[in-house]
Amino acid sequence: MNSYIKRKITKKINVGNLSIGGDSPIIIQSMTNIPIEDVNRNIAQIENLKKNGAQIVRLAIRNEKGIEPLSRIIKASPIPLVADIHFDHKLAIAAIDAGISKIRINPGNIGDENKVKEVVRAASANNIPIRIGVNGGSINRKKYSHVTPESLVDSAMENIQILEDNNFSNIVISIKCSDIFHTVEANRMISGLRDYPIHIGLTEAGYGLSCIVQSSIVIGHLLMLGIGDTIRVSMTGDPVNEAVTGTKILESLNLKFSPVRMISCPTCGRTAEDIDLLAIAQETESRLIEKFGEILNQRNEKITVAVMGCEVNGPGEAAEADFGLAGGQNGKILLFAKGERIKTVPVKDAVKELISVVGDKLTI
Ligand code: SF4
Numbered sequence: 156m157n158s159y160i161k162r163k164i165t166k167k168i169n170v171g172n173l174s175i176g177g178d179s180p181i182i183i184q185s186m187t188n189i190p191i192e193d194v195n196r197n198i199a200q201i202e203n204l205k206k207n208g209a210q211i212v213r214l215a216i217r218n219e220k221g222i223e224p225l226s227r228i229i230k231a232s233p234i235p236l237v238a239d240i241h242f243d244h245k246l247a248i249a250a251i252d253a254g255i256s257k258i259r260i261n262p263g264n265i266g267d268e269n270k271v272k273e274v275v276r277a278a279s280a281n282n283i284p285i286r287i288g289v290n291g292g293s294i295n296r297k298k299y300s301h302v303t304p305e306s307l308v309d310s311a312m313e314n315i316q317i318l319e320d321n322n323f324s325n326i327v328i329s330i331k332c333s334d335i336f337h338t339v340e341a342n343r344m345i346s347g348l349r350d351y352p353i354h355i356g357l358t359e360a361g362y363g364l365s366c367i368v369q370s371s372i373v374i375g376h377l378l379m380l381g382i383g384d385t386i387r388v389s390m391t392g393d394p395v396n397e398a399v400t401g402t403k404i405l406e407s408l409n410l411k412f413s414p415v416r417m418i419s420c421p422t423c424g425r426t427a428e429d430i431d432l433l434a435i436a437q438e439t440e441s442r443l444i445e446k447f448g449e450i451l452n453q454r455n456e457k458i459t460v461a462v463m464g465c466e467v468n469g470p471g472e473a474a475e476a477d478f479g480l481a482g483g484q485n486g487k488i489l490l491f492a493k494g495e496r497i498k499t500v501p502v503k504d505a506v507k508e509l510i511s512v513v514g515d516k517l518t519i
Pocket residue numbers: 420421422423424425426463464465466467468469472
């Protein structure tokens with residue numbers, strides 16, 4: 156989809172009805188933040204995450220009481236689920252028996268070798284992948300006192316080695332910490348060492364705008380290097396924001412199809428004061444997606460729409476747009492297509508008129 160990005164071809168791993176790695180599209184993940192016992196709220200959150208772009212969702216399993224609710228959530232979930240388990244090999248096996256699509260556990264934390272073998276046996280028998288997830292808190296503290304790219308990679312390799320020694324290669328790797336540079340470097344290093352698919356993101360990335368910027372830098376940088384098969388934006392708060400941000404990152408890099416691409420200017424002193432450009436741009440985007448999103452998706456067709464603050468520079472600056480609006484004076488707005496003026500309409504009718512022009516051109 157993007158000729159500037161040369162993706163590293165990794166091993167393809169199946170997760171439920173999806174696959175990660177190889178030539179599969181990059182998958183967006185998130186995690187519920189509701190105790191597993193609250194089955195209905197977990198299911199509602201998973202459905203909402205799916206609606207907002209998440210394709211795989213992870214749930215934390217704290218103890219054996221979580222297995223029964225997990226099995227009910229699995230049955231109701233519209234997308235594959237991952238069980239996040241720390242230390243307890245019995246929980247990992249129980250989650251596999253309950254029908255989970257993937258588990259996240261670090262074999263180095265399980266304890267004795269026989270317990271690792273039991274998990275590997277259950278995962279192999281059910282074709283369930285294991286994600287090794289190393290972060291700043293899970294480096295080998297006996298060997299390393301500091302979180303560095305080297306200590307992260309070495310700790311991940313120790314865990315990979317345990318699985319490989321058990322002839323298990325249905326592996327996804329993730330290495331994350333809260334430092335942008337360490338995370339990028341560690342992922343570059345591990346990508347050179349093994350061909351397993353890599354789950355990328357920044358962990359403990361904070362909240363809001365700061366999290367979005369930092370996560371986009373890390374995920375975007377790695378994807379542009381061709382590294383990363385699945386992404387998760389870790390964000391404090393409603394996980395829907397993780398899914399939305401992940402989707403935007405992939406769309407920005409042309410790694411996910413988006414039927415409507417919006418362009419809008421920052422506005423300046425040339426924008427008339429009665430033009431609320433932000434509101435017009437937001438309404439334009441949501442109504443275009445609502446009206447034409449599905450058909451454009453079916454046709455694999457994309458439109459670029461510009462919403463500009465003035466007609467002096469707007470149509471020229473946005474000449475590449477298929478359709479556009481540019482603010483005029485005295486409550487008027489100009490409608491244009493491919494830089495050519497079509498007509499001037501009252502501001503209150505602008506979005507409606509644009510929708511109608513788009514519909515005519517698309518012959519819908
Ligand atoms: S398009 Fe017009 S209003 Fe927008 S930034 Fe350019 S000059 Fe200013």
